[in-house]
Amino acid sequence: MTGAGPPTVAGVVELIAAGQAELLDGRGLNASHRVAWGGRALSVKVHCAERSSAAEFRRIGRVDSALRGTPWYPPVLDLGFHGAERPRLVVVRPYAPGSPADDARRHIGGVVDVLADLVARAEGVRAEETLVGDYASPWLDGARSERSLVDPLLTGEWRGLGRAMDRHLGELRRGAQRLTSADGLRVHHGDLHGRNLIAQGPGRLTVIDWDEAGFSRRPADAGKALWLSCRLGRGDFALDPEATGLFLGRLHTRLGIAYSDARDLARLGALWFLPRHDHVTLLGQRDAGLGSWYLGWVLRFWRRFRGNLDLVTRTAAELEAGGP
Template sequence: MTSGGSARLTVPHAVGLVASGAARALEGRGLNTSYQVAHGARTFSVKVHCAERSSEAEYRRILRVDEVLRGADWYPPLLGIGHDGTGPRRLVVIRPWAPGVPSDDARERIGEVVGVLAELAARGAGTGTETVAGEELVGDYASPWVAGAGEERALVGPLLTGTWQGLARAMDEHLGELRDAARRLTRTDALLVHHGDLHGRNLISGGGRGGGRPLTVIDWDEAGFSRRPADAGKALWLSCRAGRGDFELDPAALRHFLTQLHTRLPVPYASAGDLARLGALWFLPRHGHVTLLGRRDARLGPWYLGWVARFWARFRRNLDLVTRTAAALGADPPPDGETDPGR
């Protein structure tokens, strides 16, 4: 099954190039696999989803998001989508290749990230529930924890022993407040387009129209719709940290992020603590995710658990910084028409 196929590269042809070794596999620690494919005079991005992430609902989510976002300057439109037809059914997605490189410092892209967040919110505002198959295409990383925290905690429990006991304690200490924050930020009257992994490393600067888009947002694996600002919550943690692999929030970057978010969306400063708690739900390990990572590479499961454990070791201190910074901004906002220059 294919839809929106490119005249230059179809899903079957892309699958054949990948299988023959003619596609360049890109580094990544996610569940899906990305390739750069040269075909004719063009270069394409081909994403092969793992079988467990290749459902019909996933297929429809990607199509519906594509309909809503086509025309956005930073959005790489869907050129082809279908299943590979061999072995386990895997979803294959073809998009234009984004030339350029991501920034080494996500803090440099805060203004652009918030600009994309604002447009995702604006485009989602015109999307009614009836056009996304009721609630079938609505959900984000917080949804499993809000709907069934007890079940999720019980499933992941056997993985959090020995070295990871501290991670289990952090989950038990914070899960309640995180779920409460997610509920407070959930709206029943509006939808947001949900990217799922929006941060500076997924923003690619190109060379202008002749060499591609000036800015391209990549990695639409988790695309869908949400009733809460899940992208913004996750982006807070990934855009404002001092460096990759580290979870010490940079005070100046955090101030800039919150100011931009307040000015351009707008998000009340009083909601910043809840926004950070919402984003923190993404760093709770889920049994399915850890298990699938281990199937791809046995080293990825321990790597991931260590990564999120570092997040939780600094969570309370970082959350205190978020609430203090937001309180200071709310008490002394910049003059009308001005924004905090930040970094």
């Protein structure tokens, strides 16, 4: 098949099976491919069987309807399931050429602009409860169960993760609850940070990686982006004071998020760095080393959490007082 006519799930899956696609790097649960179709490049995301569901199908489709026409959004070209025994959800979009930023701090302005667009695009959107949720939802709805499930994985060198969860989970949940509004529905990307903004020229960006897209009733994208866009480097989690100030200032201006909410915003975002049993297990099934890599990665986050949280609080206070 050479890709005549509009791209289809069946057609791109056939090309992937025939070895006529490039597998893109990534440590997530889903597989990404670049496929040539009729003279154009396509991005094909093959979701893992465990995360392929009718609800996921509806969620991606509803988000696509809300965001179509946004300059930075690559629309869905086809969406469907492939396979009989363990059907996998397949999403076909235009491929975004360009390179992600090695230093996410350079894209803080773009990230906040996208956050503002996601809020605006949710106006008037109605979504059934099965489509509403984010990384904080499991911890707000069933923290005791989530903590109990992951405990057998946190042995040996990972015991520090268990202690961090027990030390901080209560305050993280309270912060997330304070930022939750029954009326504040917004489109949720799920992993919005500089590495998922592809630069295609001056002032032109495309947002990629819509695996976790849906809807949320709290600023979950902003909370996670605070941690991932303001750190000094990808290998660690020391926040850059200047980048943190820029991020919080732009959030205040563009989204109206109060400086007094900055500490709770950081607590909300920190919930994403709590290991969950199903996520760690699925990573290990994809690659034996991924589970350990992930646990080490989030452990580094928690070793710096308290100092970083205090930095966010001080920076917000200085901005509220009119400081630099």
